[in-house]
Amino acid sequence: MSNKVVIITGCSSGIGLSTAKKYKDEGYTVIGLDISQCPISDIITFYKCDLSNEKEIVHTINNIKRLYQSVNYLICSAGIFFDKQRSFLDNMDINEWTNTIQCNLTGSMLIFRETFQLIQKAKGDKAVLFVSSDQAQHTRCKNSAYAVSKGGLITLAKVCAAESINYGIRVNAIEPASVRTNFINRLFETEEQKESIYEKENDKMPLGLIEPDDVAELIIFLCSEKAKRITGQSISIDGGLYI
Template sequence: MSMKKKTAIITGAGGGIGRAAALQLAKDDFNLVIVDFNEQIALETLELVKENGAEAIFVKANVTNASDVENYVQKAVDTFGSIDVFFNNAGVVQKFSMFTDIEEAEYDRVMNINTKGVFLGMKYVLKVMEEQGHGHIINTASTAGIRSEHSAAVYSASKHAVVGLTKGAALEYVSKGIRVNAICPGGVRTPLTDSVTKEMQTTGYVPAEVGVMRMGRFSEPDEIANVLSFLASDASSYMTGTTVVVDGGLTL
């Protein structure tokens, strides 16, 4: 009898780290639930993972909306019967500016997507995982969740909060067969980070300290996806409540 395939949900699966993660978990023989707000790029990811032999569905969602989150969680269960891995990855970057120049609307946007979106995903997936008696949640934090970045105080706060949510849930659910960890990438070459460079060129605002890439380059999305692959497997079975830093030495 063949082993039942494991199922993974990936938010922000349309591009960057999310797409690389989807392709990697397809290779790792997971069923996939592709979640993104941008339907066009998410459907491209869906096609790519199907070409790699994965069974997969796409669910459009605004991660800051509780009913959208409940919907993608329910669709995952209805389609595949379980949620074994949840890659809680959707996020945005902050427009660089000094603390007192940060608009309230920008604060709300960044905290809503990066922190509330992660919280809601965890809240509804944890309910399913507790019922199953197993599961692993992997949140995308950032090196900015460990130490602040110049001119990105709100982004840093949102990612520190992701680390806090990770540890809190890991502590509460460790006895229930559920693990919760976070990945902290440094600079990753994605459309999101490309937009940051463009923004600096457009606005002319460059933070007083720009992160020094110790390896002389950003990481490729698949270098983050490789770490996710390890975390999503039983090879990481004794890890919970930890932050895995994948930053090419940025925080040294």
């Protein structure tokens, strides 16, 4: 059993949920934050929190501070993707742009800001991980808000790493390509359509379509003593797609 504490945003589905389950199985104290109800809220400490809302973030972290003296790992996995209203930049809806940046990038910065003192106080290994995307490096048309927000997370990780290194806190980012999660599921209405796109994505990747558990394993490695010399990096997990 571990006596370490981990905070995971976006814990209710996909990568965040898989990561929360794995940490819980390894005996960590898991604190999950999400705007949606978490299916494992009975076995973790769960807070419903809108990660695009500064007041809610501050209020939630203050509640956590009352219960926990320190946090070893912070994993920022929450994110949104405007799959229906996407547009080219010359016709960009400012609400799509602002809301995406606010949740994916600004929300992650605020979570880091509010938990920084808790992480400083942790004994032993301590680290922060931002879940970016392959879209940060290999974007597509009509995807600008999401790509920019995810590119910002890579820069944010480097800035946080530089500002945290004297406290012994490591900060990294990861860049998953297509993962079998609700992000993709929401784009299609029928199971046949979902399976078709998964098959196409799988065919693109020499090592096969990425599963949430694959990403969770990378996160847990980077947020562990096994990665104690790694900081300020952004690591791709793409199934060989870009080679």
